[in-house]
Amino acid sequence: MSAPLRAHWGLDPKVVFLNHGSFGACPTAVLQHQSELRARLEAEPVRFLGREVEPLLDEARTGLAAFVGADADDLAFMPNATSGVNTVLRNLRFQPGDELLTTDNEYNASKNALDVAxxxxxxxVVVAKLPWPVPSPDAVVDAVMAQVTPRTRLLLIDHITSQTALVMPLAELVRRMRERGVETLVDGAHGPGMVPLALQELGAAYYTGNCHKWLCAPKGAAFLHVRKDLQAGMKPLVVSHGHNSPRTDRSRFRLEFDWTGTHDPTPFLCIPTALRVVGGLVPGGWPEVMASNRDKALTARRYLNTRLGQDTPLCPDTMVGSMVCVALPEGAPVRPEPPLYLDPLHVRLFEEHRVEVPVTPWPKAPQRHLRVSAQLYNTPADYEALGDALEALLR
Structure with a gap:
């Protein structure tokens, strides 16, 4: 992709932005549409929230459902994927001795929710240790399935891992778990817009994903997909008017989740616009967006591994989406247990070279890795700038 595509985003031109994966970045055209919706809301809040928002939410949900391969009535809007994970775990009931399975790659916030539940x-909580580096998707499946016992009640699994950028063998894991009578809760924070989704075909009990990351909607746009046979009795984190609504024109799931109190619905309403705007930036639409970002990520990994003297990639190409994980050489300056975003190398990359890229202690300090994102606005020059900065700082 060419540098002019960056003009569709309002990113700081002085920063090499290689961290789309953390919070996404919303195109200016989508933000303009959000501003128009907010102005419409504030011009007559009662009309907008009381009479207009329900069909607008239905329209947004229909557009999202087509994109993720789901029935629109099985989707509930969420402010973020963490809220989706918490919603499911707060609704489930377990007995002493039951086992809930996850992996050592699970996102920290979701793992915390699992621990509390x-x-x-x-x-x-049973934690499956995944091999690192990862030799194959089958090695991941084997590591997870080895921890399943007759007491296993649920698998919590990332679709794309946050720390290590692995695209997990999700369909195989869901299938194998269901054969053992175990349902799956998928933390798909990075899924929508990074990889094609077909949620009905996948058959997972629960899938929650962010729309403000790779789909490029405004911040605060996410969803929870609940398989139809599991929706009865499912409650939102905030119980509101839908709990005792006498309406019969909508499912209880819709009535419970669509209105949980006054909030700004415009991030959800902008999802169809984000789909149209980003998909319209390249001739092949969203399939080309995803393929282009993946190709760019693989090229960046090869380039950075060469610059850093790393001979072997940390996972096969089949487990790469729009992010890659690259090992830093031994001897790089470290601080044990660095706070979020305060790793000294992360700070110096930004402050001295204006390169924004996360540095994570993985599997544990003093070992560290870079997680590098690829989005339409990134160019080869961005990865070259990162390589130059790393060479200067790690010399």
């Missing part, structure tokens, strides 16, 4: 019910 288990502690409150006397259940046990």
């Amino acid at each position: 288990c502690a409150g019910m006397g259940a046990k």
Whole structure:
């Protein structure tokens, strides 16, 4: 992709932005549409929130459902994927001795929610240790399935891991778990817009994903997909008017989740615009967006591994989406247990070279890795700038 595509985003031109994966970045055209919706809301709040927002949400949900391969009625809007994970875990009930399975690559916030849910019910968290580097998707499946026992009740799994940028073998894991009578809660924070989704075909019990990351909607746009047979009794984190609504024209799931109190619905309403704007930036639409970002990520990995003297990639190409993980050489300056975004190398990359890229202690300090993102606005020059900065700082 060419540098002019960056003009569709309002990113600081003085910063080499290689961290789309953390919070996304919203195109200016989508933000303009959000501003228009907010102005419409504030011009007559009662009309907008009381009479207009429900069909607008239905329209946005329909557009999102087509993109993720789902029935629109099975989707509930969420402010973020962490809220989706918490919603599911707060609704499930476990017995003392039950086991809830996850991996050592699970996103910290979701793992915390799992720990709290288990502690409150006397259940046990079981953590499957994945191989690192990862030789194959089958090695991941084997590591997870080896921890399944007759007491396993749920698998919490990232679709794309945050720390290590692995595209997990999700369909195989969901299938294998269901064969064992175990349902799956998928933390798909990075899924929408990075990889094609077909949620009905996948068959996972629960899938939650962000729309403000790779789909490029405004911040605060996410969803929770609940398989239809599991929606009965599912409650939002905030119980509101829908709980005792006498309406019969919508499902209880819709009535419970669509209105949980006054909030700004415009991030959700902008999802169709984000789909149209970003998909319209390249001739092949969203399939080309995803393929282009993946190709760019693989090229960046090869380039950075060469610059850093790393001979072997950390995972096969089949497990790469729009982000890659690159190992830093031994001997790089480290601080044990660095706070979020305060790793000294992360800070120096930004302050001295204006390169924004996360540095994570993985698997644990003093070992560290870079997680590098690829989005339409990135160019080869961005990765060359990162390589130059690393050479200067690690010399």
